[in-house]
Amino acid sequence: MSIETKDVLRLATIGSVDDGKSTLIGRLLVDTRQLFDDQLDAVAEASERRGVGDLDLSFVTDGLRAEREQGITIDVAYRYAATPTRKFIIADCPGHVQYTRNMATGASTADLALAVVDVATGLKEQTRRHLCIAALLGVRNLVVAVNKMDRVEWSEAAFLAVGDQIAAVSNELGFASCEVIPVSALLGDNVVDRSGASPWYRGRSVLEALEATHASDPSTTAQGARLPIQWVLRQNGGGRTYAGMVNGGTFHVGDKVTLLPAGIETTISALRLGGANRVDAYAGLSADIDLVAETDAGRGDMIASEPLPTVTKEFDATICWFGEKPMTPGQRFRLKHASRSTPARIVQLDGLVDIEHLSVGSNDQLTVNEIGLAKIACADSLVVDEYQVNRATGSFVLIDEVTNATVAAGMIGGPSFL
Amino acid sequence: MASLSTTQTNHLDILESHALFILREVAAECERPVLLFSGGKDSAVLLHLAAKAFAPQQLPFPIMHVDTGQNFDEVLAYRDWAAEHYGARLIIASVQRSIDQGRVADPGPMGSRNRLQSVTLLDAITDNKFDAAFGGARRDEDKARAKERILSFRDSFGQWDPKAQRPELWNLYQGRVNPGEHLRAFPLSDWTELDIWQYIEREEMKLPTIYFAHEREVVFRDGMWLAVGRFVEPQPSESVEAKTVRFRTVGDANCTGAVLSNAATLAEIVTEVSVANVSERGATRADDKFSETAMEDRKREGYF
Numbered sequence: 001m002s003i004e005t006k007d008v009l010r011l012a013t014i015g016s017v018d019d020g021k022s023t024l025i026g027r028l029l030v031d032t033r034q035l036f037d038d039q040l041d042a043v044a045e046a047s048e049r050r051g052v053g054d055l056d057l058s059f060v061t062d063g064l065r066a067e068r069e070q071g072i073t074i075d076v077a078y079r080y081a082a083t084p085t086r087k088f089i090i091a092d093c094p095g096h097v098q099y100t101r102n103m104a105t106g107a108s109t110a111d112l113a114l115a116v117v118d119v120a121t122g123l124k125e126q127t128r129r130h131l132c133i134a135a136l137l138g139v140r141n142l143v144v145a146v147n148k149m150d151r152v153e154w155s156e157a158a159f160l161a162v163g164d165q166i167a168a169v170s171n172e173l174g175f176a177s178c179e180v181i182p183v184s185a186l187l188g189d190n191v192v193d194r195s196g197a198s199p200w201y202r203g204r205s206v207l208e209a210l211e212a213t214h215a216s217d218p219s220t221t222a223q224g225a226r227l228p229i230q231w232v233l234r235q236n237g238g239g240r241t242y243a244g245m246v247n248g249g250t251f252h253v254g255d256k257v258t259l260l261p262a263g264i265e266t267t268i269s270a271l272r273l274g275g276a277n278r279v280d281a282y283a284g285l286s287a288d289i290d291l292v293a294e295t296d297a298g299r300g301d302m303i304a305s306e307p308l309p310t311v312t313k314e315f316d317a318t319i320c321w322f323g324e325k326p327m328t329p330g331q332r333f334r335l336k337h338a339s340r341s342t343p344a345r346i347v348q349l350d351g352l353v354d355i356e357h358l359s360v361g362s363n364d365q366l367t368v369n370e371i372g373l374a375k376i377a378c379a380d381s382l383v384v385d386e387y388q389v390n391r392a393t394g395s396f397v398l399i400d401e402v403t404n405a406t407v408a409a410g411m412i413g414g415p416s417f418l
Numbered sequence: 419m420a421s422l423s424t425t426q427t428n429h430l431d432i433l434e435s436h437a438l439f440i441l442r443e444v445a446a447e448c449e450r451p452v453l454l455f456s457g458g459k460d461s462a463v464l465l466h467l468a469a470k471a472f473a474p475q476q477l478p479f480p481i482m483h484v485d486t487g488q489n490f491d492e493v494l495a496y497r498d499w500a501a502e503h504y505g506a507r508l509i510i511a512s513v514q515r516s517i518d519q520g521r522v523a524d525p526g527p528m529g530s531r532n533r534l535q536s537v538t539l540l541d542a543i544t545d546n547k548f549d550a551a552f553g554g555a556r557r558d559e560d561k562a563r564a565k566e567r568i569l570s571f572r573d574s575f576g577q578w579d580p581k582a583q584r585p586e587l588w589n590l591y592q593g594r595v596n597p598g599e600h601l602r603a604f605p606l607s608d609w610t611e612l613d614i615w616q617y618i619e620r621e622e623m624k625l626p627t628i629y630f631a632h633e634r635e636v637v638f639r640d641g642m643w644l645a646v647g648r649f650v651e652p653q654p655s656e657s658v659e660a661k662t663v664r665f666r667t668v669g670d671a672n673c674t675g676a677v678l679s680n681a682a683t684l685a686e687i688v689t690e691v692s693v694a695n696v697s698e699r700g701a702t703r704a705d706d707k708f709s710e711t712a713m714e715d716r717k718r719e720g721y722f
Binding site: 008187273 | 594
């Protein structure tokens with residue numbers, strides 16, 4: 001068989017406009033030979049047509065007409081790279097404040113944030129804001145490329161000064177790991193291979209750091225396993241199988257589990273993935289589960305192992321607001337959490353998160369791209385965990401009931417850094 | 419294969435699981451989904467996954483082929499086999515009918531019908547009141563696709579607005595639309611061409627025979643090897659040659675190029691794809707060579 005076994009690492013690039021995020025990703029893809037010749041030719045042709053040099057690597061990911069015309073990233077571009085042991089899913093995120101919803105889209109599923117900082121300008125407010133949003137969204141690992149080192153003649157002092165800024169912010173935000181690397185994305189130094197330009201640097205290249213990072217969030221692996229039921233498969237002969245994606249921990253055949261919100265205790269009698277029997281199913285797998293007890297469970301219910309999640313109609317949450325009109329207490333929305341949707345109301349707004357000072361101020365509304373703390377009440381019971389414990393069962397979105405637009409992302413509980 | 423557990427992460431299991439999740443989520447949230455099926459390798463994988471997602475029950479939605487009338491015979495044969503094999507109800511939306519009804523202009527026997535498909539597709543979505551259409555598109559195919567959400571909103575004119583996409587956080591796929599609007603859903607978004615072939619090999623799937631190396635009469639035109647047949651007649655200046663070729667993508671017979679290849683088995687194709695220097699679309703598709711943003715422009719109009 002020619003199939004190698006790889007794991008999957010999802011990463012999001014963050015950083016301020018013009019610090020060189022897209023160029024770094026372009027360089028990573030070119031130097032790991034992930035780009036085909038015709039794609040490189042197309043980048044060279046587009047660079048020439050727009051008069052931006054021989055090969056503007058940012059054109060590798062800035063694929064929309066408007067992005068190339070304006071030279072900015074509007075929405076997330078997804079790119080893929082693979083090494084013998086790992087498949088990388090790279091979300092190249094936009095930098096501008098007005099596209100925060102797109103940056104959050106890219107970071108919400110990331111295991112790791114790859115930040116790019118211009119050594120000459122240091123850590124900008126935009127980057128700090130993005131690091132804060134990444135931390136808020138539960139990204140635990142941070143790799144920082146201190147870019148444009150060629151412009152400061154590879155000054156170790158300049159690198160260390162920016163490194164200190166980054167370390168301070170990383171500490172404040174509570175990242176589990178933070179690796180800072182001097183690079184030139186333009187020239188490729190320390191991107192894939194370690195460079196001779198920085199003899200004083202003894203650490204890893206960007207690619208080496210990405211390969212060394214643990215792929216799943218270690219903070220959640222010791223937690224209870226959950227399977228929000230998406231679909232009930234009726235077996236020939238009358239049995240019922242519950243299908244959904246496992247998150248949190250691992251289920252095994254024979255595990256004692258509880259069906260929520262009903263509270264029925266039972267045991268897993270069989271596990272399948274795509275029709276094939278297994279003895280266990282880890283987070284990220286779509287498992288089909290047979291239970292010993294006969295139940296009338298359906299979509300929206302949850303199978304969980306200890307420690308159990310909470311069944312509630314009301315909770316405190318952190319809200320990232322994306323709506324054009326402000327969010328105010330009393331407003332009604334449709335809330336989607338795991339596989340359940342329910343009408344919901346903002347009961348009260350408990351404050352506005354100040355990203356600059358990592359503090360909470362008071363406010364009576366949230367405007368677009370602001371982050372706040374709120375109390376939410378739902379019409380139906382939800383089965384929830386704190387977001388810091390489980391990203392899948394601790395997250396929800398708010399949907400405008402008239403336009404069906406997604407107007408907010410919500411996380412149950414407060415931010416870790418407050 | 420033994421039904422052993424493996425706690426080791428495997429990228430094909432992760433990709434398969436994510437696709438099953440999206441298929442089930444959209445089927446649960448939307449009233450009338452449809453799966454777009456061209457008979458190509460990506461839609462073949464998509465149909466295979468859909469059958470897995472709902473087994474042992476029947477597919478809870480039909481499959482639809484937008485038939486340009488310029489398909490390879492082998493692909494049409496595969497389409498009919500697959501519909502029967504997976505027990506799917508097949509709807510055929512015909513570009514020829516759109517031409518006959520005057521909905522689109524006839525580009526002539528040698529002209530490309532690629533862009534016309536958007537009209538046929540949108541008409542069929544409206545006529546059947548579909549509110550979601552699964553597609554096999556992958557983000558690694560094209561730079562505009564690389565930007566698209568997994569659940570991608572289409573307004574009542576079928577248009578994609580790349581500057582105002584819905585936020586799509588976590589695995590919270592939000593499929594609500596108003597009447598007349600619809601979604602495109604792309605369960606294979608994060609798969610690469612190599613992932614597709616590795617999965618086809620692992621699952622021992624059947625595919626149209628033209629994906630495997632075979633001898634065929636071809637002419638060299640516009641930098642591509644085109645198969646001589648009903649849709650490609652050699653020009654006086656062109657010489658017909660017999661070559662061992664296979665197709666890396668499957669589109670209309672008059673604009674899909676063959677690649678010179680001896681890869682006749684799935685294992686050989688996996689090896690060939692893993693060392694390829696040219697992208698599948700760059701190698702084989704005239705329809706993507708119009709302009710820098712050909713795909714974005716077509717997608718805005720409602721293309722797949």
